Amino acid sequence: MPRKVDHDQRRRHIVESLLRITGAQGLEAVSLREVAHEAGVSMGAVQHYFATKDEMLLYALQHWLSLSVHDRFAGRVRDRLAGAPAGEPAAMLRAIAAEYLPHDAAGRADALVAVAFLSRAAVAPALAAALAPAFAGFVRTLGTVFESAGPAIDAPAEAQRLAALLDGLRLPVLAGALSHRDALAVVDRHLAQLTTATAHA
Template identity: 85%
Template structure:
């Protein structure tokens, strides 16, 4: 009896190969041929599941935005808070910032994938639509943490400002224009200005 093919697993295997290429060389290096080579399958197999490169990119982005990347990020934040306990009300915000900025090869690869898709999304409405909930979700997370820190200002508005600050720091750190430590110092100065309930007491 022929073995039943798990088509969804095959699709994931192909786009995970695409993400590995993107994480080291950017989207410019992605082609059906290169993805097939990385995945160890034929060009025909890739084309069987994805008729075009754009279709493959959208599926890859949706896969990347699934639970795995968010779970890994949350786990890194929790681990940092355990390693670097602090009584500061903004400690969780600093841990988020410290993990959001690229500081090792694994983080750099993750940020490179993010930046690559963000750049492509500027001219690809389908990718932009897929990314929009991720931006909203990050701002919502920051707002929730800000409220927990007792920030006595408009938490949703401050979350948008903090998200913009972190996104603005990511690229200079990625390309080496700003060191990771200097970027964290910018974040620390910003967090020090937040009026928390503890500071006002």
């Protein structure tokens, strides 16, 4: 009796291969041929599941976002906070920043995937629509932390500002133009200035 093919599992296997390529070399290295080679399948098999490269990229992005990239990120933040005073907003924000900025192989791969898709989304509305909720969720997370710091802080505005700062620092760190330590020092200065400003408000 022929074995039943799990088509969803096949699609996931193919796009996980795409994500590995992207996490190592960026989207420029992604082609049907390279994805097929990485996945260990024929180009025909890839084309059977994805009619175009854009369709494959969208499925890959949706899969990556649902994969728990956020769960992995949250886990790393929790590890970094181990031993820190519970409920301390400044420590939480610094831990989020430290993990958002790539500093190890796993963080670098995730950051490279994020930056690659963000760049592509500038000219691909479907990718932009898929990314928008993820960015909004990140800003809401920052906003929740800022809210816990007290009413003197405009939490929504500061969350947007910190998210923009982190995104602005992420690419130079990824490109090797700025060290993780120096980028985190920029964040520390920003948070210190914010704390000083609210203390005198």
